[in-house]
Amino acid sequence: MSRATRPRTRLTRAEQQEQTKARLLASAAELFAERGVNGASVEQIAEHAGYSRGAFYSNFADKQALVATLLMERTRHEAEEVGAIVLNPEASFDERMETLRAWHRARAVHAREWLILRTELWLHAVRTADRGLLDRIEERERFARQMLAEGIATAFTTPGTEPTPPDDPAFLGLIMHALEDGLLIQRLIAPEGTSDTVVVDAVDLLIRSWKALGRENAGSSS
């Protein structure tokens, strides 16, 4: 059995298949961003990953299965990373926010591709009305909103200045999250007037504005 002769230098069967699967997924992500889910054929995905159509079909039942896997993998991966940062109990709020900003900066390199891919995927999920896909997406969006809501709530309590946000934190988190995506889209399709710091600039302005409104509300009610 040739497998026993080199147990470490080469990948095991299972590892190699995982590698093939991962390469196909990465290839699909690239091509989906570039040509859309419908615009990228199975042959192109396989070839771009260095395989043939046969390899594709021995790793995924069909094209739809690959789309589902890609969406779930990316969503879970992202949620885990952001979750690990934001929920880290050993870091202060400021430290966590700084780490999160760094994470966003690192991601910004592929912001365009990631935004297009994400858009392509939700569009695909909405169109196919696939409940499994839609549930995953919904979960991701709720998670993002909630993280932002908690961050905002913390921003209002930490400095010991104003005790009350001017509205439900969940609503403020929703606004922040929606704004981020909206700004990234604007930056993609109408870049004029959008610096590369628009998102953080906008977030900063909103926090300051809400603090001002919070102070006014507190003042008038006391």
Place this chain on the structure above:
Amino acid sequence: MSRATRPRTRLTRAEQQEQTKARLLASAAELFAERGVNGASVEQIAEHAGYSRGAFYSNFADKQALVATLLMERTRHEAEEVGAIVLNPEASFDERMETLRAWHRARAVHAREWLILRTELWLHAVRTADRGLLDRIEERERFARQMLAEGIATAFTTPGTEPTPPDDPAFLGLIMHALEDGLLIQRLIAPEGTSDTVVVDAVDLLIRSWKALGRENAGSSS
């Protein structure tokens, strides 16, 4: 000549062709929203409009030409309508805003389809890197931002309360516009926590927040 016998009751040749073209465009808009630009075939578009493939190709050079026409037609139409409302010199600011809100309410019925179609079209333009299409889209976005910027600026001068918005009106307009789209997307893919008045609620909160911040800035600088 049978044409001369009923000069009014039936459409002229040119009118009929315009009607065919319009029907094909409407059909394409529906199917694009439903299945994506790549997912809707020429045959499906033609058949759904009540024609055959032949009729399609005698009205459009190819599929790409239809996409371009659709995008330009919708963009121009929308800009004209909104422009006519917002730039109406005979109406007061409040009247114009009320008319605009009514326009948005009327559109809300097809909000889902319109959002998906718009997303599908910008995605298609970005992917094909078609400069003509991209320029049209960019124009539309700039126009929307500018209208909002003017509306916000007016909101700060009309009541005679605070003279200065807390930031460049163009930036505030960008935020409002991005936020609108972002919220509509959130409402589509993760409706939980988004009432059917989220957009107007968010806009209202932001205006109030910016006014509060503007008052603070004015107070501290005087």
Place this chain on the structure above:
DNA sequence: GTCTATAAAGAGATAGAC
């Protein structure tokens, strides 16, 4: 101006060799 028929290319998916 619109329809029917058809050409030519590309898609998804399967079967069998290795």
Place this chain on the structure above:
DNA sequence: GTCTATCTCTTTATAGAC
């Protein structure tokens, strides 16, 4: 597990009838 060959269906686009 991956490749090559192949089947079948759909696609875009054109040509010629009416």
